[in-house]
Every structure is written in C-alpha cells, then in structure tokens.
Amino acid sequence: MTHLPISFAGENFVFDISGALYWPDQEAVIVADLHFEKGSSFAAQAYRPLPPHDTAQTLMRLHDLIARYRPRQVICLGDSFHDAAASDRLDAGDLARLRLLMDGSRWIWVTGNHDPAIPAMLGGEATERLAIGNVILQHDASAESGLIFGHFHPVGLVSSNGHLIRRRCFVLGRERLLLPAFGSYAGGLNVLDPAIARLFPEGYEVVLLGHQRMHRLLPRQLRRDTSYAMSRRLPER
Numbered sequence: 001m002t003h004l005p006i007s008f009a010g011e012n013f014v015f016d017i018s019g020a021l022y023w024p025d026q027e028a029v030i031v032a033d034l035h036f037e038k039g040s041s042f043a044a045q046a047y048r049p050l051p052p053h054d055t056a057q058t059l060m061r062l063h064d065l066i067a068r069y070r071p072r073q074v075i076c077l078g079d080s081f082h083d084a085a086a087s088d089r090l091d092a093g094d095l096a097r098l099r100l101l102m103d104g105s106r107w108i109w110v111t112g113n114h115d116p117a118i119p120a121m122l123g124g125e126a127t128e129r130l131a132i133g134n135v136i137l138q139h140d141a142s143a144e145s146g147l148i149f150g151h152f153h154p155v156g157l158v159s160s161n162g163h164l165i166r167r168r169c170f171v172l173g174r175e176r177l178l179l180p181a182f183g184s185y186a187g188g189l190n191v192l193d194p195a196i197a198r199l200f201p202e203g204y205e206v207v208l209l210g211h212q213r214m215h216r217l218l219p220r221q222l223r224r225d226t227s228y229a230m231s232r233r234l235p236e237r
Contacts, residue, residue, distance in 0.1 A: 001213045008177050009134045009146035015170050015207055017214055019180040020065050021148070026132060027072035029065060032139075032150025034058055034080040035114070035183035036090065055094045057184040062101055074105050075130065077150040077179060078112025078139025099123065112139035112151065141199050145175040152196050153181040155188030156208045157223040158215075164223070167208040167215075173200035180209065190225045 003022075004015040014022040021030040036055045066074065090098070099122075107124035111117065118126040129138040134146045141149055156169045168180035171191055176199060181188060189196060191206055197219075206222065208215040 029071040030075045031182040032077035032179040033181035054185040079114040081115040147176045153188040170207040173204040
C-alpha cells in the first residue's frame, strides 16, 4: 500500500508513501516542511556538522512525486526554507532544478516560521494561508476545522520483532490533518507528545510511512520516546 485514499473535510485525498498529500479534485500535490538548506546551515556550525546535501535529495524526491501525479498545483505548507538566507545558499544546480520543477504548474509557497518571506526571485505565489472550499491550508495549527497543516514533523515509534522503529507519519483527526515533514533532514516529534496530541481532542489515527508500504495505526499501538530511542539513530524511512 503506497497510496491510501482518505476522506477529510468532505473532500477526497490520497496519502502518498513519500509523505505528500494528493488532492485529486484540485489536481494538487501538498507537501510540508521541505527545509531546503538545513544541511548548509548546520555545516556552518562547527559543533553541529552535517553533510550539506539535503536540498538535492529533497528535490529528487519532489521530482519523483511530481512525475507520478503531474499536478496542476503544488502547495508547500511552510518552512520550505530553513532560514531567511537559505535561498541565497542554494547551489546553482539545485536552483535550476527547483525552477524546472516549478514550470508547468501553479506553485504556492505558504509561509512558515522559518520562512516568513519568500524571495520574489524564486517565483510562484506566496501566502500566509490558503482556503479552498471547506479546507484551510497553513503552516501551523489553529482551532479551525478542515485544517491541513505541518510544522510539527510528526513521527511514530513502534516496536517490531524486538526492534524500535521510528517513522514519519500522517496524523488524521476529524477536524485536522497533520502532514509529515518532507525534507530529508527534517527530523520529527513523537505523535504521542502532548504538543501534538492536544491538537486532536476528538482522537486521531496515524499512518506510518514504511519503506514499501504505509501502516494505519491507533495511538495505543505506538510507543512513547525512550532514552534509548532518543540516544540511537533509529531508521526513519
């Protein structure tokens, strides 16, 4: 199961194993938290070395996603860039690849806390929020119904055959839908953490992203983070 059809806010969507959301009626691909140039930001900090290749990896995954769906619209739900100077650090080749991806579709940058302003030279449209019918698309959570958002980088921790596995995930409630981070270096927050759980007082289910299939689970089937889990590099994909 690499695609999972779901209903939300009276609309039909598809969870994609990449962590993207597809909206057939709008011919729209929706992704959250690309965090372009997070690697170069960390590489500049001697105490937090990280290979600065995340943008190229994320663009490759975006390319595959767009080739698969051929969307009329691409909607990025904020924190597409890791910081205000991230677009200036884009490699010329990565910038060219991004612009090529943007050609042929309506590209919408929803702003986030990491990127409250999108440089005009990148093209596309920038907005703080987008409302389409009963659906509201924005970066952070709010009390509104029909909300699709990112920001929290949700992950689920499961135990399988004696091993702990940490995966990015969708979080689906009756009134809100939280997308996983799409960026290669984005990391994540356990879905059982109160910061996420409180956003779904009516309850929620989780769809974990596996290597070859997705796994639909209830919160009671997941594990809270442990000191062991947080001290080791657990597989996320």
